[in-house]
Amino acid sequence: MNTEASKAQAGAPGGGAAADATKAVRAFDPPFLHLSTPPHIRSSLTVSKVMLAVIAAMTPALAASVVFFGVEAALFPILVCIAAAVATECVANLILRKRQSIGDLSAIVTGILVAFNLPPALPLWMAALGSVFAIAVAKMVFGGLGGNFINPALAGRAFLVASYPAPMTSYPPTLYGSVNGLAIKAAAPDTLSDAVSSATSTSVSTPAVADSLTSAIGAAADSLADTAALAAGKLAAAASSVADTVSAAAASATSAIDAVSSATPLYVIKHVFAANAYRPGDFSPALKDLFFGNVGGCIGETSALALLIGGIFLISIRAIDFRIPFAYIFTVFTLFWLANGTGAFFTVESLIAPTFHILAGGLFLGAFFMATDPVTSPITPMGRLLFGIGCGALTFTIRKYGGYPEGVSFSILLMNLVAPLIDRCTRPKIYGEVKKHG
């Protein structure tokens, strides 16, 4: 090595010290020591790869939605939402004169998630509007991917619920006829019998209701936009006694339910079994339906099984942290177990109510796909646990005591707002950091 260096030095007397030095260094350069600037650890994981994984994880739920709601009611809104999201991001980047970011596929993920949060058979322009709002206002205005402070898909859904409350809260039944999977008939005699006996209305005798139902079917041609009539037609055969007792309750109860147009399982829990005086035994027939997906609700949230498959896939490839979904689901389960209707805690019966609640509504969808959005959830492990627990507690509170039947979207949005605070509080202590006081 020395001889080489001295050779170089000797061989270029007038070439300038800098040139000599460079040559010397280059000659000296050991083959396995490369000096370069950070980052030194490279991985082949890119944003678009993560997004692809998420899209793959959502495919079972997508398939389930098409199976249970049909192509027109489920697939078309999904496609429209994706198209609107991508188009909006493209246009927004043009207006803001930024580099086109649609290549990172995050718009597609947002589009799918927006669609998953909508009721099936929503007018397509409404779905597109939600998607446009989600991307333009909740994401691009704040700087694009990584800049949003709340989950864009949930923001889009919140905007739609505020703008079009009636269509956004009317859930048609699945193609296999189930609206809420709950054995209302079994429960009806006990919980609603008081309502029936106290109703002096003559308008709810069975012949009258069957009559109005058949005339509704006849009028369906005129009022096709009225999903109540359509659903009434579908349920007419099986549910005449149900509608009977239900409209009796509607006549005399202060908070009535609409068995025909929007009684998802959670809605029924909140409004029919008032103050949670339900008997857990009423739920067991519903659990199977809830797990596999033959239940009314938003497009993406029906099949707990499909969502579980997707979620476990994402956790296994480390695209999302297991802590948030685990903490979220565990908290909801525990809280509903503590507040279950039976009064006992260690019986099989006491587990039915919490199981029902983690399978019903968009809990799996929210826990695996929306609460885990890396931009809007905390970074630290402890923070993520707290985030999941907070979401769970809020969901429990809204479902049990709040005015809405479904609490997932609002609880995630609220916890998104608190996430930076959680991050600050759970900042890891640097080793050797001096304590401020003593």
Next chain:
Amino acid sequence: MASVSLVKEIKRGVITENPILILALGLCPSLAVSTSVKNGLGMGLAATFVLAFSNVIISIIKGWIPDKVRIPCFIVVIATFVSILQLLIKAYVPLLDEQLGIFIPLIVVNCIILGRAEAFASKNNPMRSLVDGFVMGLGFTVSLLILSCIREFLGSNKLWDLLVVPNFKPMTAMILAPGGFFAIAFVMGVVNWVRGWKKKEVKKA
């Protein structure tokens, strides 16, 4: 001389120093009242009335107000005019009273009025204060009208309570509180964008 500067003053009040969109004063009543053009116009005219007259009175008595209690004095004068305004509205335009409700008394704490009193009327002669109050009120009304048009059309498919587009399902969120924020943010964004252009033009020239 006076008429030329009136045009300039109007341009100042409506465009270059618009209270809502540029000075960002008086946003609370704007959010609440811009749900329909009728309400927006009513509120704008009411505020202009109060602004103009309170500016004049404050300018006239500015010599006698001790500096330390000037804010309470301004508020008393403004509140007087608002009370008179409310009585007049209740007597002659009760529909507006119903629609605007509590936002008429809230004109007292409208930052525009107190702001102009402090920044302008207490330092200028009555004539100029009157003009200033009037043009600021005009600017307030114009921007309220713009906001109300946007919100009423998008939120209830109406303008002045008359339907606009057949078969258009309006977005109710626009007439609720979030819609107010979105509308103001959007309009302010456009205004700032245009101002950015103008600045670039001035720089180039």
Next chain:
Amino acid sequence: MVEMAKMIVALTIISALAGLAIGAAYDKTAEKIAEQGERAKQEAIKAVFSQGVVIKEEKGGGALPEKYWSATENGKLVGYAFEVSERGYSSEIKFMVGVDQTGKILGLSVLAHNETPGLGSRMTEVAFYKYVWYPIGGDEPGKPWFTQQFEGLSSLKNIGINKSLGEWHNTDSATRAKLRERNEITAITGSTISTVAVTKTISRDVGGYVRALNTLEEK
């Protein structure tokens, strides 16, 4: 010390002058304001009856409300009007109900509410409005469909809510006749609570008043 005195004097004088000004304005407008209030009430009551009735205020008490109105046409008693209010979904809904002696509802008119826009607020939604392009001429908007469907129903019986027929303004006259026969109304989609508040109040309160009036008359 002098400064303090100056401040006190200035504030006092300004406040006194302000008080004078407001007092003068109040004097001038007090009458007109009272008139407006009366007129609004009268309009509301007239809205629930047909044209050409004469309204008289009656004093109630006991089973009847403090104030109610009787309507006569050509000297004959046509009916009564009661102002009732009930908590809806997010606010008190105040409305005026006009009934005849048999308890048949002649008209309903919502006076004040603060329900959710797009849902409960559709109680005052009119079936169609005029367009901004041709605001003059054409048909008048008419009554809100929600209140119009109560006409002809009996307040003495329970008023049912029928959810399978859609909203009233979309039904044909045969369906409407059937609804009237069954003493039913159609609800506003998505606002059952507001609807139920109205029907409950009518059958409970107004029905009670009519019965009380009938028993009084029998005596």
